[in-house]
Each structure stands twice: as C-alpha cells, then as structure tokens.
Amino acid sequence: MSFDPVFTFGTIAAAALIGLGVSHAIDDTSSQLGGPDAVNELVTLTPGSFDHAQPGEFLKDNHPAPAPVVGETIDAPLEIMKFQVTASDYDRCVSDGACKPADSRLAGNVPATGVSFIDAQAYANWLSARTGETWRLPTDVEWAYAAGERFRADIEGGEGDPADPAKRWLTQYRNETALGRKPDPEPRARGSFGFNAKGVADIAGNVWEWTSTCYAHATVSSGRVARSISNCGVHVVEGFHRTYMSNFVRDGKSGGCAVGTPPDNLGFRLVRDRGGFAQALRRLGLT
C-alpha cells in the first residue's frame, strides 16, 4: 500500500478539526438524552501480565495440540470501551456515509450487531477521523485482558491422539455440549450482562466481538509457538467462547462452526490508542 505523508497528514488534521465540532454535537445529543455518550466511556486498565491461551490451531509433532498458554504483558494503560459500540453509535457512522447499515434492525441503546470485521474497521476509521484520536479493534490479547475472569478461549479438545484423530473431535464436541449454552439471539440493552471485575460491561453475553487478530495455523515446540501462518481473511472473534470468522460475515450463525455452537450475534468494541494524534505525527516524522 502506498503511503503519502502529506495527504495522510492533511486528512488527519482535517479529521481533528471536524472532530472538535462533532464531539460538541455529540455532547448536545447526549445531554438531551440525559445519558452519557458511549464514545467517551472508557475503562482504563492498568498494565499487567497474564497467562493467555493463544488463538488459532496448533500442531505439535504433526498432530493437533491444545493452544499453548503464553505469558502476555500489557505494558501501557489500555483504554477500552466500557460497552460494546451501540446501534445508535453505529448509526451515526451510517448517517455520515462511512459505514454500511448493519443487518440488525435494532436501534438505540443496544449493541450494534449484524456487523462484519470490515464494518467494525470502517467504524473505527470513521471514529478516528471524527475525533482525531486513534481508535481500533483490540487484539485478541487485549480483549482477553479486558475480559478478565470472563475469558474462556477456545473450547478445547485437548491433546490429539496420533492414532485416533476422532478422539479430539469427540472431546471438543462433548465439552461444548456440556457447557449447555442455549441460543440467545436477541441483543439486549447495553449493560444487561453486567460488569466484570475490571468494570468492563457485557463480556461473554450474547454478542461476540471482533478482534484485530488473524486466524493462524501454528506449530508448537517446547510450549512455544515455533512457526505460524496467518490467514487475515479470517479474524478471531471473542465472547462466550473464542471462534474464527471470515471478515465479511455479519451473521455468525451461518458464518462458521461446522459443528458446535455459533455466536448469537457479532458486534465489537474499540480501544483508543493513547496519544493517538501525537503518535501519528511522530510516525510521520512531523514532530
């Protein structure tokens, strides 16, 4: 992709200007509604380390292996939306012509659902342009850190038996069945699934969330990922369990999981990169 610093800078600067005016407008709207604006409701997570089951499919000695658990570090404060992006947030982007209308007919104070990875990225770009800040999807690691005690990762089939690949499939199917989760298709008002210990709302409810992490096939040796081949046409989706969806899928029910429980809905929340604007300038070598 070509990168034109002058043009890009111009866009960001313009966006920053627009952003000032716009956030004023948003404030007006929210004061009319008497509620806070989701865009500005962020949870700031303090840096820390945690053990994280990696996303993707793993091979050890040429056979399927459980996801390796790797120590991960979030080394700077992480600002993540307290709530998922709501339908009314998303509709503003649609009104601006920067986002495609979502498949969900729901409006207002419910999570935006019926949105693909591509839609989520379009929204992040639009919000960044409007605010002059850097908004983006969380990585799988960031999402897991924010999800805290509600993080589940993949439904595991365990170690593959070289002599019997079916054992793992059956174990995984039984593990998933044992969770006993029933379909729960109707998105609910934001906050309906409560807060986790970190004050982040609606984690592992009935809206799964896009992340910026690509699906990968990886080989494991001595507990570490030795080599990995990514397919960025498919991204990690997080929620009640972890799954993987093609970027253009808006309805998880028919988008993946040949066997097993599919996501009820697809939505997203964003993180804000600290000093996004200054960072962008720095990256361009303009400061």
Next chain:
Amino acid sequence: MLTRREALLSSVLTAAAIATIGSAPAMAAAKDVAGLPREKVTLVAPPFVHAHDQVAKGGPRVVEFTMTIEEKPMVIDADGTQLNAMTYNGSIPGPLMVVHEGDYLELTLVNPDTNTLAHNIDFHAATGALGGGGLTLVNPGEQVTLRFKATRPGTFVYHCAPGGAMIPWHVVSGMSGAVMVLPRDGLKDEKGKPVRYDRIYYIGENDFYIPRDEQGKFKKYDSAGDNYDDTVKVMRGLIPTHVVFNGTAGSLTGENAMKAKVGETILIVHSQANRDTRPHLIGGHGDFVWEGGKFANPPAKDMETWFIRGGSAGAALYTFRQPGIYAYVNHNLIEAVELGATAHFMVDGSWDDDLMMQVEAPKVIAS
C-alpha cells in the same frame, strides 16, 4: 375470494362430505380380525422408535396405537421463530409406528377440545378411503379409531389431509410422520440375505413457510387460524423459510446428537411429506438404501446421497467404520446450513488408519 373463516369452514365441510361417502364400516374383515392377538404399543417421540422385533414372532396381530393431536406454538430455530404447530402426539414429526407385513395397524386418533381445528390422517401404507383420511376426520372433542391391513412392506408417510387448502397448510404446520412395515422375516440385502440393525433413528424433515413483517422479521400469531392467509401466500412461493429435521433447526445436535459406535449398524428412516430431499451422511455412506422405502425391492448399495421424493419415506442402513462427529444433512447445502437441515451423529470407537489418515499436517508449501 373466501374469507379465512369461510375457507376453514368449507374445507371442513368438504372433508366431512368425503367422510360420509366413504364411511362404509369394515364389517366383513372384522370377524377374522377379532381372533387375532392384540398388542398395545406406546409411541415414543422421534428420533427414537418404540421397541419392536425385526423378525416377527408368530403370525399376524393387531397392533394398537393411540395418538393425541396437539395444536401448540413451537420454536423452530435458534432465533426463537414460532410456528403455530399442529402435531401428532405433540412432536414434529409424529412418531414412527412399526408393524410387520400382514399385521393390522389400529390407530385411535384423539382431537381434544383444547384444539381449534378438525384433523384426520392419511396413511400412505393403507389402501382405500384416501388412505384413511375419509374415515378419520375428527373435530375438537372427538376421537376416532381406524384399522388397516399392512399389505406392503416398507416405510410410508402419514399426514393430515382434512380437505382442500387445509391439506398443505396442515402438513407444513407439522402434521406428518411415518409408518414402517417390516417384512415378517426382517430386512434383506440385494441377494436376499438377512440384515439387521443395532439402532434405529427416525428423521422427519419438514419445510416451513413463516410469514415476515415489513422489516423482514418472522411474524408471530396468536393461533394457527390467524396465520392462515399470510402463510398460504408464502407457501405459494414454494420457497421454504425453514427446512429442518425433527421439527427444529439444531434439534438433533449437541446433547441431542444421535449416538452410535464403530461396528454398529444403524437404520435411518427419513420421511418428507411435502417436498423432495436428498439425505447424505458426511464422511459415511448408505450401505443398503431403500430409496423409495419399499422393502420388496432390493436395496441400492454404497450410496453417497439418496433421494427421498416429497410424500415418501426411505430407509438407509449403515455400519459405522470410523469414530467422530458426522453431520447428516439434506445435501442441498443451502437448506442444510442456512435453512436448518443438519443433524449430528456422535460415533465412539477406534480410528482405522487404513481407511484414512492425515499423512502430513498442514505446513508451508514446499518450494
């Protein structure tokens, strides 16, 4: 143009007229039948089948069944879409009834006064009176008993057929099931050698036509009668909104997945009362398949996919050779994945590397 009420009423009258014309009591055979042993069978909900002998013990008998019709709302997919269902014995499909060739199947059909519509039953296995439909029309608060002789071995659909426009509407509201008439000496392969099954599963496939509102969302109706006009409009498009096994998308998956073991032989009876379908067991086959469902014909062998004509039931016999999760689908894959026609088998046992193995796991393409 008839109003809905008039349409409902006129169909009932038509059916009643048929019933009157056809209701010559079967006295001639009654004396012979009176001396036969009787067996009362309690039906079980699909995909399971009541206990039965594969090879008949002794001579013909009268096998008694009772089914109670239940009109009730049922959820047919994960989105909570509601069908104003009409059911035989509370399930979609209605239960599978098993008898042997030469037996008499005697059904008592109960239409409780909590229902709102007249119903009957047309047995494709039966001869005469519109398959019994002309002799079994019952209004809410009535019951009727029909007996027919099982003269032809095979799997056969039964369905509600209360006259005119009521017929397809009742069928696509859930009123169908199947009868299996086994040869007295059991099933045989194409050379006449006996074959047996360790387990039997009955899969009824249904096509549903749920009306949508202006926003494209499936509508809910208080009662079956309220949906009639809208539903018929969708039916006339001939494109179902749902194609499902066992009444609900996903009903034979997860904890309800069908079970089997490597080395076990299963018989899958598959019925579709209204529309063609093409079952396929992903990763398996049909060892012996009675596509048309009639056991006097030799079974086809080694089938990959088999065709079930709308308005018929077929049977497929298969011995599992490999463990794992199998998907059993209508191999119009749009109907399987998007409309709901997918079931699962969980098969335990030992893997056979001779039949299949991954020689090399996915890795970087060798340059």
